[in-house]
Structures are given as C-alpha cells and as structure tokens.
Amino acid sequence: MSLSTPVRLDLHLHTTRSDGALPPEEVAAAAVRAGLDAIAITDHDTTDGVVPARVAAVRQGRLRVIAGIELSCSDAGADFHLLGYGIAPAHGSLAAVAARLAALRRERIGEIVARLGALGVVLRLEDVTVPAGNAAMGRPHIAEALVRRGYVPNAQEAFDLWLRDGGPAHVPHRGPSPAVGIRAVHEAGGVAVWAHPDLGDARRFPDLRALGLDGVEALRPGLAPTASAAMEHAARAAGLFITGGSDWHGAPRPALGSWYVTEKHVPQLLARLGIATG
Known part of the structure; x- marks a missing residue:
C-alpha cells in the first residue's frame, strides 16, 4: 500500500498490552482522529497489541499499522531499549525473548x-x-x-x-544483551533501532552498528533540535539511519498526533519496510 504524501507518522506508541493507557483498538481510532497516516505499535516486550490495532485500522479505513516491539534489553547493568519494526509478530525468536x-x-x-x-x-x-x-x-x-x-x-x-531510574525503589532491568535483541528482531524479519538514546550515547553507535543495529531514534519530543541534528550526524557517520517517535503512553501525555514525523524524516526506514509514498 502506497501512502499519499505528506505522510504523518508516529513510530513509538504503547497500548494497554504493556504500559499504555488505551487498548490497541482505541489507539488506532485515536490515531485516525488525530490525522496520522501510519503508526507503529511498540509495546514493551510483547507484540500482542499489533493485530487488534490492525483490525481496528481496517475498520477505520485509512491507517497503516506497522508491527513493532520495544525490547527491554540490558547493557553493562544499564537499561537499553531496542525497537523492532516490520517484524513478524508471532515469530519464534521474538516469542522466546518475550x-x-x-x-x-x-x-x-x-x-x-x-x-x-x-x-x-x-x-x-x-x-x-x-x-x-x-x-x-x-x-x-x-x-x-x-x-x-x-x-x-x-x-x-x-x-x-x-x-524513577536511580530512585530508592528502582530495580534495573536484567534483560538480554543488545546483541541478543538485535538478532531476535532480525530473525523476525525486522529492523532494529535504539530507542531514545542520549546525545552522549553517540560514541557507542559504531560498536552497536557492528552488532547489527540498523538505526537510532534521533527525533522525539523533548530532544532539542541541535541535539537531534548532532545525533543524526553521528548516526549517519556510523552507517545508521534515524527514526522518530513520541513514546506515547496516553494521559497525561500530550494528545496523540500533536507530535509526528513525515516521510522526509524517515525515508530509509520506510524503504526498509517496503512502504512506498507519493
């Protein structure tokens, strides 16, 4: 299916199948009301929200739902969230990790x-x-x-x-390594993207690219344009493409659709997913 330009996308959304506020069906309906053309359902460590969102999108008639996941990996004792896009939701490798x-x-x-x-x-x-x-x-x-x-x-x-991270009751994730997560995403037919890295993480881009990382989420709310630009430069120098998403969980976050990217921001991801625009 080709999407008519301009295309408004939000590539990082959560539902009640993980820690979002709305069921998948309602997220899809809200995305249509917000004027989005494509969304990615990226629940934490599960793909269970993808099919219900897609069914609802078909009923709405004008929304593309990209199958995604956000894996809670760990790297040297620190949380490392890995987004998978274009995955086969029921693939055995992802199911085992989940x-x-x-x-x-x-x-x-x-x-x-x-x-x-x-x-x-x-x-x-x-x-x-x-x-x-x-x-x-x-x-x-x-x-x-x-x-x-x-x-x-x-x-x-x-x-x-x-x-909060580092708070008195916080317990870090003890998930699989980034390498294991990246491999699972690739085996499920998807592309692997580092979720919400900080600019200081850019020094690690080459090493993660060597592990198979495909992209980084350099565009997101709250990240200054100068930081996004510097992260994009570092990503491209390391052979990575960039993506963008709001990491929307529902209330009390801003309304869905108030932040989005277009096909001009994420052409390489769309090409890898086989999504044509024009």
Missing part, C-alpha cells in the same frame, strides 16, 4: 515491592494489577497501585519519590 522478559518482569516487580516495603511503603504483589490482556507489567502499574493505596495523589509523584 517469554524470558515476562518472567524477568515478574521478578522485578517483586523486588521493587520489597524495596518499597523496606522504605515503609507497604504494598502487596496482589495490589499491582494490570488491564486484561496485558503481557508486560511494569513500574507504571506499581505507581497506579500506590495511588489506589493513598500513598501519592498521582503516578508521577510515585516515580519522583521512589520509582
């Missing part, structure tokens, strides 16, 4: 709850609930439980006080 990550997520939730308890914030594992069909329990669900228990007025305060 199953391992689901088990690790459950362990991580238990460790975070234990750390909160040591801080005097008493929460039970059964207090942490997820929407039906969710396959990727995470920190936002703990934050919601803390709100329900009355410890904080909103989820953001839970992150600020305890759950």
